[in-house]
Amino acid sequence: MIDIAVHDVGLTIDPEHGARAVSWRIGGHELLHRQGDDPVEYGMYPMAPWAGRVRGNEVTGLGGPHPLPETYGGWALHGTLLSRPLDVVSRVDESQRQQVVLATSHHPEWPWPLTVRVSWTLEVGRLTTEIEVESSEDGAPCVVGWHPWFRREIEGHVGQWWLDEPRLLRRGDDALPVELADDAGAGPFDDAFWVPSGRATIRWPRWLAIDVATDGSWFVVYDERPEAICLEPQSGPPDGLADRPWHTVDRLAADLPRSWRTTWTMRDLREGRG
Numbered sequence: 023m024i025d026i027a028v029h030d031v032g033l034t035i036d037p038e039h040g041a042r043a044v045s046w047r048i049g050g051h052e053l054l055h056r057q058g059d060d061p062v063e064y065g066m067y068p069m070a071p072w073a074g075r076v077r078g079n080e081v082t083g084l085g086g087p088h089p090l091p092e093t094y095g096g097w098a099l100h101g102t103l104l105s106r107p108l109d110v111v112s113r114v115d116e117s118q119r120q121q122v123v124l125a126t127s128h129h130p131e132w133p134w135p136l137t138v139r140v141s142w143t144l145e146v147g148r149l150t151t152e153i154e155v156e157s158s159e160d161g162a163p164c165v166v167g168w169h170p171w172f173r174r175e176i177e178g179h180v181g182q183w184w185l186d187e188p189r190l191l192r193r194g195d196d197a198l199p200v201e202l203a204d205d206a207g208a209g210p211f212d213d214a215f216w217v218p219s220g221r222a223t224i225r226w227p228r229w230l231a232i233d234v235a236t237d238g239s240w241f242v243v244y245d246e247r248p249e250a251i252c253l254e255p256q257s258g259p260p261d262g263l264a265d266r267p268w269h270t271v272d273r274l275a276a277d278l279p280r281s282w283r284t285t286w287t288m289r290d291l292r293e294g295r296g
Contacts, residue, residue, distance in 0.1 A: 024110070026120035028144050031288065037110060040103040041124040041140040042067035043170075046149075048230060048288065055171040055250040061104040062094045066170035068140045068153050069100045071132060073167035074214070074242060074260030077198055081133065081263045083161060088133040100169060102129045103138060111139065120144045134162035134274075147288050154281035155274065162274045163263040166282050167238070167256030172224055174251050179226035181251050185241055186222065188215035191259055191268060198261050202268045210246045214259045216268065217241050224253050229291055236284040257282045 023044070024035040034045040043066040046053040056064035072081075079098040080087045090098035108124035125139040139154040153166040174181045190207060191214040194200040202216060218239050225231035238257035245251045256262075258269055265271050274280060 024122050026122060026142065026144050028118060028120055028146055031144060031149075033142065033144060033149070035122055035124075035142055036065070037124055038107045039105050040067045041108040041142075043142070046170075051176055053172055053176065055173045057171060057247065057250060060094065062099060062169075064171055066168065067100075068103055068138075068151070068166065069169055069254075069256070070103055070138050070153055070155055070166040071129075071136060071162065071164045072098075072101050072263050073165045073169075073254070073256045073258070074262070075099060075198060076263055077261045081163065083163065084133045084159075091131050101166075102132055102136075103140075108138075108140060114143075118146055134159050136162065139279075149286040149288070150283060151286070152281055152283045154279050156277065156279040157274045158276055160274070160276045163271045164274055164280065165256060165258035165262040165272065167240075167242070167254055168284055169252060169254050172251045172253065174245075174247075174249055176226050176229065179229040181224055181226050183243060183245070183251055183253050184223045184225070185215055185217050185243070186219045188217050188241070190215055199259055199266065199268070209243075211243045212246055214240055214242045214256075216259070220255070222253055222255070224251060225291065227291065228293070231289040231291055233287040233289065234284065235287070237282045238284075255284050 030049045032047045033043050036044045075097045108126045111123040114121035121143040123141040127137040129136045135158045137156045141152045143150040190203045191199045192203045220236040222234040236255035240256040240259050242254040
């Protein structure tokens with residue numbers, strides 16, 4: 023485990039299980055939830071080179087369809103990093119800035135050669151997370167994202183979430199997207215939203231807000247369980263490895279790394295402090 027901390031904010035990163043955060047503490051209070059022991063169900067983890075479900079559990083390219091292994095609930099879910107060990111590439115250890123960068127090139131289930139680098143950078147009042155992907159061959163599709171399991175209630179404060187002018191990506195009976203809708207509906211949700219500004223907030227009233235700003239324009243919200251809220255910034259939607267009417271897939275150019283950055287800005291909402 024790798025601990026990074028600045029002032030009263032600390033994170034614990036697990037390089038052996040997808041370079042995920044298994045703890046995010048503010049003032050001694052834990053933000054992250056553990057629903058279960060499966061890698062899908064706890065902490066805050068990076069997703070690459072896809073996020074969410076994939077139609078048919080396969081990706082097309084390099085001469086044909088390639089099956090992706092089922093990892094959770096019958097789906098090839100959330101990419102190749104979930105339980106994969108990553109190597110530590112670099113560390114920064116300063117009083118006002120802590121950073122750890124991790125990487126892996128081991129993706130045997132993915133048909134394109136791929137290197138994924140994950141960075142966590144903690145500064146005063148702000149966490150910056152970045153995912154960089156690189157392939158030695160042209161044309162690899164790519165969707166990346168972050169899947170935090172936030173505790174819904176912390177010290178009596180009940181979490182709420184907000185998206186900036188979202189449009190719901192409606193699901194069909196097979197749980198895969200079918201169309202963009204104008205009305206988001208009332209929830210609860212296990213759904214993707216198109217958010218062109220890339221901005222969202224999760225807040226625990228009168229205690230803490232975390233403002234999210236991402237390079238992507240998609241969020242998945244999972245709030246069907248009473249214990250947790252998952253507010254997931256993504257570069258593309260579920261089933262994002264192929265072109266759809268609502269999404270054009272990102273494809274990598276050979277030996278040209280692509281990176282997506284997300285900032286999580288923490289605001290103190292206690293009386294008289296923010």
